[in-house]
Structures are given as C-alpha cells and as structure tokens.
Amino acid sequence: MATEQQVTTRKKSRASKHLSELVNQSYLVMHDEAKKGAFVIWAAICVPTELFKGFDNVTVAIPENHGAMSAAKNAGVPLAEQAEALGYSMDICSYARIDLGVELTSARASPAGGLPKPDLLVSDTNNCSLLVKWFDVYHRLWGVPHFIIDVPYCYEPQQEKDTAFIVDQFKDLILLVESMTDQKFNVEKVKQVLCRTNDALHAWKEVMALAARRPSPVTAFDTFAHMAPYVTMRGDPEVTRHCKLLLKEAKNRVDSGDYPVPDENYRLLWDGIAPWHQLRSMKERLAKSGANIVHATYTACIGTIEGGFEYPYETGSDPLQYLARIQNFSVCPYGVKLRFRAMSEIIDNIGIDGVIFASNRSCKVYSIMQMDLQRMITETHDIPAILVDVDHADVRKYNEENVFLRIEALLELIDQRRKLDN
Amino acid sequence: MSGFDLVARSLKIAGKPVLGCFPLYPPLELFHSMGYNPVVLWGLKQFFRSTPESDKHVQNFACSVSRHLFELIISESGKIFEDIFFYNACDTLRNLPELIAAALEKKGRQTSFTRMHLPMQGIEGPAGVEFFKNEIARLVLFLEKRRGVPFSPEKFEQSVQLYRQLREACVKLQELVASGQYSFVEYAKLMQEGIFLPVEKATEFVEARVRSAQNEPVRDCKTARVVLSGIMTPSPAITHAIEEAGFIVAGNDIAGMQRSIGYTPARCDDVREYYVDFYTNHCPCSTLLFTADRRIDYLIGMVKATQAKGVIFLGEKFCDSETLEFPFIEDKLKGNGIHVLTLEQSVDDRDNIAPTINRINAFAELLHDAVER
Numbered sequence: 001m002a003t004e005q006q007v008t009t010r011k012k013s014r015a016s017k018h019l020s021e022l023v024n025q026s027y028l029v030m031h032d033e034a035k036k037g038a039f040v041i042w043a044a045i046c047v048p049t050e051l052f053k054g055f056d057n058v059t060v061a062i063p064e065n066h067g068a069m070s071a072a073k074n075a076g077v078p079l080a081e082q083a084e085a086l087g088y089s090m091d092i093c094s095y096a097r098i099d100l101g102v103e104l105t106s107a108r109a110s111p112a113g114g115l116p117k118p119d120l121l122v123s124d125t126n127n128c129s130l131l132v133k134w135f136d137v138y139h140r141l142w143g144v145p146h147f148i149i150d151v152p153y154c155y156e157p158q159q160e161k162d163t164a165f166i167v168d169q170f171k172d173l174i175l176l177v178e179s180m181t182d183q184k185f186n187v188e189k190v191k192q193v194l195c196r197t198n199d200a201l202h203a204w205k206e207v208m209a210l211a212a213r214r215p216s217p218v219t220a221f222d223t224f225a226h227m228a229p230y231v232t233m234r235g236d237p238e239v240t241r242h243c244k245l246l247l248k249e250a251k252n253r254v255d256s257g258d259y260p261v262p263d264e265n266y267r268l269l270w271d272g273i274a275p276w277h278q279l280r281s282m283k284e285r286l287a288k289s290g291a292n293i294v295h296a297t298y299t300a301c302i303g304t305i306e307g308g309f310e311y312p313y314e315t316g317s318d319p320l321q322y323l324a325r326i327q328n329f330s331v332c333p334y335g336v337k338l339r340f341r342a343m344s345e346i347i348d349n350i351g352i353d354g355v356i357f358a359s360n361r362s363c364k365v366y367s368i369m370q371m372d373l374q375r376m377i378t379e380t381h382d383i384p385a386i387l388v389d390v391d392h393a394d395v396r397k398y399n400e401e402n403v404f405l406r407i408e409a410l411l412e413l414i415d416q417r418r419k420l421d422n
Numbered sequence: 423m424s425g426f427d428l429v430a431r432s433l434k435i436a437g438k439p440v441l442g443c444f445p446l447y448p449p450l451e452l453f454h455s456m457g458y459n460p461v462v463l464w465g466l467k468q469f470f471r472s473t474p475e476s477d478k479h480v481q482n483f484a485c486s487v488s489r490h491l492f493e494l495i496i497s498e499s500g501k502i503f504e505d506i507f508f509y510n511a512c513d514t515l516r517n518l519p520e521l522i523a524a525a526l527e528k529k530g531r532q533t534s535f536t537r538m539h540l541p542m543q544g545i546e547g548p549a550g551v552e553f554f555k556n557e558i559a560r561l562v563l564f565l566e567k568r569r570g571v572p573f574s575p576e577k578f579e580q581s582v583q584l585y586r587q588l589r590e591a592c593v594k595l596q597e598l599v600a601s602g603q604y605s606f607v608e609y610a611k612l613m614q615e616g617i618f619l620p621v622e623k624a625t626e627f628v629e630a631r632v633r634s635a636q637n638e639p640v641r642d643c644k645t646a647r648v649v650l651s652g653i654m655t656p657s658p659a660i661t662h663a664i665e666e667a668g669f670i671v672a673g674n675d676i677a678g679m680q681r682s683i684g685y686t687p688a689r690c691d692d693v694r695e696y697y698v699d700f701y702t703n704h705c706p707c708s709t710l711l712f713t714a715d716r717r718i719d720y721l722i723g724m725v726k727a728t729q730a731k732g733v734i735f736l737g738e739k740f741c742d743s744e745t746l747e748f749p750f751i752e753d754k755l756k757g758n759g760i761h762v763l764t765l766e767q768s769v770d771d772r773d774n775i776a777p778t779i780n781r782i783n784a785f786a787e788l789l790h791d792a793v794e795r
Contacts, residue, residue, distance in 0.1 A: 125543075136714050161553070165549060172548065332513075361481070365514075368480055368518070
C-alpha cells in the first residue's frame with residue numbers, strides 16, 4: 001500500500017496543458033465564430049457532428065460538455081440551483097440543470113461564458129430522451145428549430161433496418177441544414193474528417209489498451225478529462241494531435257516507471273458517468289490505498305460500437321452509413337447483454353480486480369440495469385463489485401464518506417479472495 | 423399473493439390469452455384482432471404496498487410505473503400474461519424488458535416478449551413513415567406466427583370499432599364529469615378498473631354509467647372548474663380530495679385517461695396507415711416526443727374550452743419526460759391567466775397524503791377567491 005509521501009499530486013503533464021488550451025480555445029473560437037455570423041448548432045454528445053463539417057461556417061456547441069466542464073470547475077451547484085429555482089426538479093440530469101441554469105438566467109456564472117445562441121438544435125434519443133426534452137426547452141423559449149435523431153434501442157447489435165432509418169434521418173438533417181444555411185452539403189469533406197477521426201481513435205484505443213499493463217500508466221480519471229476534445233471537436237486535426245500526445249505520454253510513463261499509482265494493488269473498473277466534481281480528490285484518495293480505477297465504460301466505449309465491436313471508418317466508404325452504425329458507440333443505446341459483453345471484455349483484457357457501479361439518479365438511463373449487471377459480473381467473473389450513489393455533476397448528491405466506505409469494503413473483498421486463492 | 427389476483431381471475435374468465443402491454447399507448451386494436459385480451463400495465467400502484475422483488479433489480483429512483491410493472495410481471499399473478507409487449511415509451515421502460523425476462527428465467531418461467539419502435543422524431547416525416555409501417559408489418563408477422571392465425575382486416579376493423587366505442591363512451595362520461603353530473607372520483611375509479619377488463623366488458627360498464635349519469639342534474643361548481651394533467655391517474659385519496667375541495671374536473675389531460683382515449687383514426691382499412699394516423703394525431707403527451715410542440719396549445723385550448731380556472735398538474739416522481747416539460751408549460755399557463763398547482767405523486771403516495779390534501783385545499787381557496795373577484 002502506498003504511503004502518504006508516495007502519493008503526490010503530479011505536475012500537470014503536457015497533454016493536460018494541451019487539453020486545457022484546447023478546451024479553452026474551442027470555447028473562445030466558438031464564441032468568436034458565432035459573433036462573426038457562423039451558423040450555430042447545439043448538438044447532443046452523440047449527434048454525429050462530423051456531418052456538420054460538410055458545411056462551411058458552422059460552429060457546434062455541446063451543452064452536455066458545458067455542464068461537465070462547469071461541474072469540474074466547481075460551478076455546477078450554483079448553476080443547477082438557478083434551474084431548480086425556475087421549477088426544474090433536482091431529480092433530472094444535473095448536466096441539464098446546470099445548462100438550463102446558465103441559459104435561462106445568467107451566462108456570466110458559466111466558466112465558459114455560456115454558449116452562443118443556437119440557430120439549430122440537434123438532439124438524439126440514443127443517449128437519453130431527457131436530452132430531447134432539455135433541448136425542447138430552448139426550442140420553445142427561443143423558437144429555434146429542433147431536429148431529433150431517433151436511434152432505436154438495441155437489445156442485440158444494431159439491425160440493418162435501424163441503420164437505414166438513421167441514415168434517412170441524417171439525410172433529412174442535411175437537407176435542413178442546407179436550407180437554413182443556403183449551402184450545399186459536401187460529403188467529401190466529411191470523408192476526410194472521418195479519416196482524421198480514425199487516426200484519433202486509433203491513438204485513443206492504444207492509450208486505453210495500455211491500462212492492461214501493471215501498474216497501469218493511465219487512470220480512468222485521465223481518460224475522463226481527455227475525452228473532451230473527441231466529444232466536442234471530432235474531426236479537428238487538433239484532436240488527433242491531442243490523442244497522440246496522450247499516447248506518447250502514457251508510453252513515456254511506462255518507459256520511465258512514473259506511474260500514477262506506483263504501488264498499484266487494486267485495479268478497478270468504473271461503470272457510470274465521470275464524477276466530474278471528484279476527479280482529483282477521488283483519484284488521490286484511492287491512490288493512498290494502492291487502488292487505481294484503470295478503466296471506465298464511459299471512456300472505453302469510444303472507438304467501438306456496442307461497447308466491444310471494432311468498426312473503423314473505411315476510407316472512401318459511405319460516411320452516413322458509418323455514422324449511423326456508430327450511433328451505438330456510447331453506453332446507453334444498448335441493452336444489458338451487450339453491456340455485459342463489453343464489460344466482460346474489459347475485465348478479461350485489462351485485468352480487473354473489482355467493479356464500481358456508479359448508480360446515478362440523475363442519469364437513470366445509464367444506471368437502471370446496474371443491479372443486474374453487478375450480479376452478472378460477480379457471478380461470471382468471480383470478482384467483487386459494489387454499487388455507490390454518485391451524481392456526475394451535482395456534488396450535493398454525493399457523500400464521499402459513504403462512497404469510500406463501500407470502496408474500502410470492495411478492497412477488503414478483493415484481499416479476501418486473494419487470500420482464499422493463495 | 424397480490425391484489426391483482428382478483429383482476430387476474432376475471433381476465434382468465436374472459437378466456438383469451440392475456441397480453442401484458444407496457445404503457446403508455448400500445449396498439450391495442452391490433453392485439454385484440456389477433457385474439458388477445460390486451461391489458462395495459464398501468465395504475466398498478468393500488469395492488470402493491472411495496473415492491474420487494476422489483477427492488478432486487480431496479481433502483482428506487484425508477485418511477486413507480488416501472489417498479490410496479492416489474493413487481494407484477496415477476497409475481498405469481500404475472501403468470502396470467504402469456505406474452506408481453508413493449509415499445510420505446512421512455513428510457514426507463516426500454517431498459518426493463520431484458521431485466522424482467524432474466525428475472526423470469528431465474529424463476530423458471532418463459533414469457534415471450536415482443537416490441538416495436540415508435541419513431542420519436544415524428545412519424546409524419548419522410549424517414550419515419552416507411553420505417554414505422556415496416557415496424558407494424560413486423561409486429562403483425564410476429565403475432566401471426568405466435569397466434570397461429572392470419573391477420574384479418576375484417577377482425578381488425580371490428581376491434582377498432584370496439585375500441586372506438588369504448589373511447590367515445592369514456593369521453594362522454596368525462597363530459598358528464600365536467601357538467602357535474604358524474605363524480606370524478608367514480609370516473610377515475612372506473613377508468614382505472616376498466617384497464618383490466620376486456621374491451622367489450624369495459625364498454626358495457628362505461629356506457630351503463632353514461633346512461634344513468636345523463637339523468638342526473640347538472641351541478642354548479644362550488645369552487646372552480648379545473649383541468650388535471652399528468653401521467654398517472656390520481657390515487658383515490660387525491661381524487662377524493664379534489665372533489666371534496668369542491669372542484670369540478672372540467673378537462674382531463676391525464677395520460678392513463680384522456681390522452682389514451684382522445685383519438686381514434688377514422689379509417690382502418692390498412693393497419694399500417696391506421697397506426698401512422700393513430701400516433702401522429704394522438705393527444706399530445708410528453709412521452710410522444712414528436713407531439714411536444716402541440717402540447718401547450720392543446721392544454722391552453724382545453725382550459726379555455728372547458729372554462730377552467732386552473733390546472734392541477736400531477737407529476738410522477740422520476741418521470742423525466744413530464745418533469746422537464748412542466749416548468750415551461752406552467753409559465754405559459756400562468757401567462758394566460760391560468761392558475762397552476764403542481765403536485766407530485768410517487769411510489770409511496772398512499773402514505774403521508776395530508777400535505778397534498780392541504781395543498782389542494784389551499785388551491786381551492788385561491789381559485790374560489792379568484793372566481794369571486
């Protein structure tokens with residue numbers, strides 16, 4: 001077990017500095033482009049924003065990312081409270097409450113100065129239908145058109161009929177943007193963007209795979225933060241550069257033996273959205289116990305479909321077909337069997353000692369099925385798993401001591417099993 | 423043993439295989455025409471004081487609808503359901519079928535689940551129509567295989583007529599509630615019980631109530647006319663409180679009531695076209711994402727048409743669809759001079775009902791004063 005002295009706050013790495021610059025810059029550019037008359041689209045995280053690269057002078061804002069960033073910068077609670085004061089229940093997604101708090105009251109309270117007002121809202125149902133309702137608030141308030149991409153939920157890998165349905169909707173979306181911007185969609189640009197995204201994903205997956213090393217040169221906390229450029233700037237050459245930088249740093253750590261948890265004794269898997277308000281403190285407190293959350297379903301899903309299937313873009317192929325198929329890259333659009341399959345792959349490939357399920361009343365869609373998943377994982381893989389209450393962006397709904405009490409119990413269970421095995 | 427056993431007994435007597443349908447708006451006419459007795463698994467709160475079986479699988483921040491539905495299907499009483507149907511009504515409900523199927527399997531029970539996907543971006547759009555027609559065609563094929571009988575357009579038309587007759591009778595009875603000739607308490611009870619009856623029987627009951635209520639005198643309103651809105655049919659404690667406070671429920675926007683009975687397409691010669699029409703022109707509901715734009719005008723129109731002075735919104739705890747929509751609707755209603763009371767129902771709302779009753783009474787006083795002024 002690591003001593004207090006061994007666990008020190010690491011100096012900000014080059015990749016982390018690059019991340020801060022990239023994110024700050026992206027918000028500045030977004031505001032600047034909007035001021036200069038760019039067509040502003042607010043998109044949900046899983047909306048294939050690559051499509052919008054087929055147009056000129058379009059800027060994209062991601063309200064969920066804005067919520068996550070506000071929470072990570074400790075601005076989440078006051079903003080959420082503003083939304084609650086307007087009648088939005090504490091039971092709804094904290095990203096939504098934070099974003100509504102900013103947009104319906106004061107953008108000044110946002111670390112990013114809010115988002116530039118949209119010309120078009122594009123949400124989807126594959127993450128959750130709450131997103132649609134959240135975007136509907138703006139649609140109604142500001143009279144901005146709202147396009148909903150409806151992605152059929154999958155209990156087995158996505159069927160062809162569903163892919164075709166999603167492609168048809170993309171075509172409708174393209175027509176809408178064409179008519180609103182008076183431009184013609186350029187599919188070749190999208191193909192180029194997807195090739196760049198491929199490169200970024202390749203590097204990303206290599207980073208994730210390095211977690212299989214013991215000790216791991218990466219933690220889930222790193223990947224939570226570093227997924228932001230992929231989420232908000234897909235197709236931008238800077239994203240590829242960032243993922244490659246991250247990979248280089250992770251490899252350097254292996255070479256130099258400079259691991260985030262040098263005495264890594266417990267390798268854990270996190271299932272749930274990142275606890276944005278706890279990234280540093282949770283990482284440091286775990287490290288003191290020799291524990292590292294080496295992987296997370298939230299970030300491992302990037303670059304896959306249904307959590308485990310590889311599906312890279314083939315140069316020159318139909319981008320709409322590809323983008324429709326990867327609508328199932330995130331965790332929420334598919335059912336318990338596929339999720340179990342994806343988690344099993346991580347447990348086997350990365351070498352996981354225990355699983356933390358982050359049960360989140362603010363994100364029902366991610367959470368409801370975790371109790372069964374917990375049972376399935378413990379029964380099949382013979383590793384312990386716990387369920388802890390976490391809210392991704394609202395620290396008021398998080399009790400550190402309660403969570404760590406369970407995590408400590410998890411570590412004890414891992415120890416017990418090891419003793420029995422020996 | 424749950425209180426549902428009495429219901430199950432009457433369903434068994436009806437003699438047809440029972441199809442348990444996840445809420446909210448399944449294609450009942452189609453199921454009926456294929457020889458099922460379809461039952462929407464809705465308003466099950468009355469049968470369960472607690473949900474111990476469901477709690478083994480679903481967190482307590484799932485809404486009461488999903489917890490009770492889970493509890494019922496895996497209970498002994500759930501054996502009544504030969505098949506289960508579900509669609510993408512909401513995120514929680516779409517997550518449940520696999521969990522329920524696994525729980526049943528552990529109990530050594532096999533129940534067949536079937537589903538359809540309702541395009542939420544709007545069926546009337548070019549992408550939606552063909553996809554949805556195909557979904558209905560797939561469902562028909564499944565039912566033909568499962569039931570071993572071919573789909574019959576004639577039988578479908580007969581089933582549509584039966585459901586139309588029931589819905590029209592319910593609408594008529596709601597009108598009699600609005601004129602004070604029939605008790606809202608009784609209406610809510612009837613609507614709730616009617617869900618578990620075969621359509622033929624339910625129609626008989628409702629039509630009988632309509633006939634007797636028509637002979638009752640029109641009653642003046644002691645307090646004010648109100649519209650009710652929300653997902654769940656209110657519990658008896660709340661319906662009593664509303665009536666005892668002197669309100670007349672002049673309009674009804676409850677999902678399990680008016681939203682379910684408000685629209686039946688005129689044409690039914692093509693089952694696929696029928697359901698395109700059915701869902702496209704359905705009464706607006708927060709769960710039918712593509713109807714969201716119509717909901718405010720619909721609600722304001724209902725308030726004006728019924729000369730209501732206020733809206734009582736019965737929110738269902740953890741129902742994100744309703745919860746996120748309501749603050750904006752509330753603002754709009756208030757902007758139109760309509761008073762609003764927002765209540766919240768949850769899994770345990772039979773307990774600690776007094777604060778809710780107090781709020782209903784306070785709202786009654788407020789509206790009474792407003793009407794007097």
